[in-house]
Amino acid sequence: MNAYLKKWWGWGDPHKRFSLASRPSIFHFLQTQFDIKDKRFSPPHEKDIKLPESQLFQNEIKNLQALVGMENIFYDHATRLSHCLGKSTPDLIHARYKKREEAPDAVLFPKTESEVLNILRFCGEQKISVVPFGGGSSVLGGVSPSRYTHHHAVITLNLQKMNRVLNVDSSSHVACVQAGILGPQLEEELNRHHFTFGHFPQSFEFSTLGGWIATRGSGQNSSYYGNISDLVVSVKIATPQGIIQTRTTPDSSTGPSLRQLFIGSEGIFGVIVEAVIKIRPQTSSASYGTYLLPHFESGVTAIQKIKEENFNPLIVRLSDVSETQISFKMGSTQGGLKTILSYFVKLWMKFKKIKKEESCFLLVGFTGSKKDINHQKKRIRKMMKGSLSLGSKPGFTWHKSRFELPYLRDELLDYGILVDTFETATLWHNLIPLYNKIQKEAYRILSPKSLLLCHISHTYDTGASLYFTFLTPFKENPLTQWREIKKTVTQVILDNGGTLSHHHGIGKDHRDFLADEHGGEFLNILKNIKQTLDPSGIMNPGKLIQ
């Protein structure tokens, strides 16, 4: 049974892809840049990949069947395979090389929190590792089916059957929701009550509330709605020691925050089963303004000005020169590109000293009533003197395709182009210096033919995030190559005042850098909390801590 209708070897909908061949301008550019011609990989078949035999004993299977019902436990090849991999670049490379050493020995689909508790209790007794699984979209190995060395088996708990909105409290602007709900279903149900959660990560369509909480994520509109750590009022977590429910209160001063301990806990203490979340009344419309600024620095200054004026747009997103150039090529600034080609605009750009090849693209989003939006547009126009307005169309183009880029990653990998993203955040005073240092070191480790793109997408009063994408041709061993790049850029970030991750999380791939973020004592604290809540040590092996 294929319980999981997603592309197991790549991103998202199995019937969807991002075809480079149908976009000649960008395809031609990449062909020239990377000297590529044909695809190196085609979609693997399930049967191409051999998985290790299931290690569960017959009596264990019987017991687990009794706990969740025969129809909610699977150990067929397809289901195990679809829970083998997350969506990190190494995962996708593994899939293309048809290699997978780890697989869950069974995949369980619990329907209630007491089923989850019973499974955890049983696995604790039998020494079976447990991996919680929401949408499986981790880009850092957060759902890898590892097992503890002294365990004989590992099971994956897929939460997709715990996906109900239990209560919408329209007076308090909160909703109580089960953790396995996917983004679109959550929004659909809240929209029916004229509310929104406002959390739209790039993985939105294929990630769950529980996953967002477990990884301490951010959505594309987080500058307006807040990060998940702001949006969760309380969390219910099923641990091997039982259910823990943090207090549902607007705020409190009752010691260290237990809620903020579970947000970001990445499944190592237990399974997030439910949360009370803040919801916001849906606004009637949204619009965009897009601008071309003379260079990255002037873009950063413009964002700081927006922040200082206490103006809080739906989204503020600034691309650096490289990303802006690629946007032109990809036609994602369509309306804008036409503008740029006009004779009068060229004159105007000359007058404003904006050179196309040095310019940076800024997207600003607005929300509210039509009247509110007009007011916001008027305010922003005043702040954007010295830039070239490209109108709202490129904004709507971005909005339409905002969840699409992960499909492109699959296509690029198929052509043998190594592609991945890395991200950080830092204070405003350090933003350009950190950006420059990362650029310098990244270009040093990447081959000369590589592309390195960056944008700022999450802004705060105190600073902002930096989000990089790199593209470089496969070397002989792309996994070793990836590991070297990852190590280099992560170390530059940590050595220069950036955070290890702004919103991707830790998982396995950032784990060994975590001590550099907060110091080694932090790991001891995490280990001791784990010891308290998961004393027999079964929860999500190898994530966050070793």
Place this chain on the structure above:
Amino acid sequence: MNAYLKKWWGWGDPHKRFSLASRPSIFHFLQTQFDIKDKRFSPPHEKDIKLPESQLFQNEIKNLQALVGMENIFYDHATRLSHCLGKSTPDLIHARYKKREEAPDAVLFPKTESEVLNILRFCGEQKISVVPFGGGSSVLGGVSPSRYTHHHAVITLNLQKMNRVLNVDSSSHVACVQAGILGPQLEEELNRHHFTFGHFPQSFEFSTLGGWIATRGSGQNSSYYGNISDLVVSVKIATPQGIIQTRTTPDSSTGPSLRQLFIGSEGIFGVIVEAVIKIRPQTSSASYGTYLLPHFESGVTAIQKIKEENFNPLIVRLSDVSETQISFKMGSTQGGLKTILSYFVKLWMKFKKIKKEESCFLLVGFTGSKKDINHQKKRIRKMMKGSLSLGSKPGFTWHKSRFELPYLRDELLDYGILVDTFETATLWHNLIPLYNKIQKEAYRILSPKSLLLCHISHTYDTGASLYFTFLTPFKENPLTQWREIKKTVTQVILDNGGTLSHHHGIGKDHRDFLADEHGGEFLNILKNIKQTLDPSGIMNPGKLIQ
């Protein structure tokens, strides 16, 4: 040496008091209500109170002297006495009965974080308990000089010499500040750079940044600026295991929040020595609007409307009927009272169905440029239809006296009136039901002659705080009486969806209720973290956990 120029037996400035006799209308009312005539207590003299002998050995004193310098360690009666008591009602009763069983065996004033570290190391070796002390304004016994039963001595670390603003980063809107700084000094230094922290708890003049962080506090303008948990970017804490510095970053997704573990840690893991805090540009002016609403429920509805309209005033504060009546008597609604006495206004109130004796007083604060404020006033006017505007004057009166009420508590206690406050927060849908339940149970345990006042002062999208003040005549044993009241009201709060504390903290007096807030596993987590950071167990005995 009296190193601590504050009233050791009461609130604040020793040269300041709140004289009831000079306010005939309120004095007369209280005399009638409580059948009181003369003061029962007069300020105690230092020498009236016998303290236990200092338990430090001579060689320990010598060692401690070497660590901080002769001039920074005190064991004289006056200094020890001034660090014996916090500002809880039981503390103040103890002072009036001239009883104090606990005293620090020495008070140290470290100047640097390495001095703090050395003291902690030494105390760990010698088995001496350590109590961190900021402004000493805890209302829950948070600075009581308790010692662990297996320790022979306890010292108090007064942080007042670590009070520098180390750096103001006006580009990133953050400042790095030592934890021992008092409110007024912090504001003064930030104001010089045209910034404000915006954190104004009632204790502002006599509390420190470190204390605010340790207790997870809120200021009176928190609805606008945020609570301390929002305002702290990173924390540096000196633990017996060494310095831990959380990452200074606008936000991150690097596992559970270490920062949110130290905020609210109440000194049990270590001493907060430094923090990077968010600062905001100072606004040019502030103003108020005050209104009389027909009843408490209509006031709550009005606040919800303000929140729903995405309007974020500097402060929103709604008094219930009892508190409104007392405000009239105290003249703190002066301008408003005059208004009410006018003939036309009486007619107008009749028309609007506002009965003075059922009415509730609402204060709304505005900040920004004069133009901004006018715009805000216009917006609020529209929302306040059905209320009687009392103008801005009562708002300015409130602002002027907003740090004064703790002086009144001392005066009331001197007359033998037991007075204390308790507070909670809950979701909007539960606010009126919880208010009613607390009222009912509190009146049941208080004598019939008592007064119970309440206001809402901290508002969120999801709910608000409830802040109660009770006044009741002393019974034979006011401490037993206080304990019974405390137990009753706290249990009602916990049983009916309120949080144990919205901003006062836990200390000793809320400690035994903490398991009811989040469940017993929370205590185990705290104990295990303490075990990691304070393995020999010296830090702030008896606070938060037993």
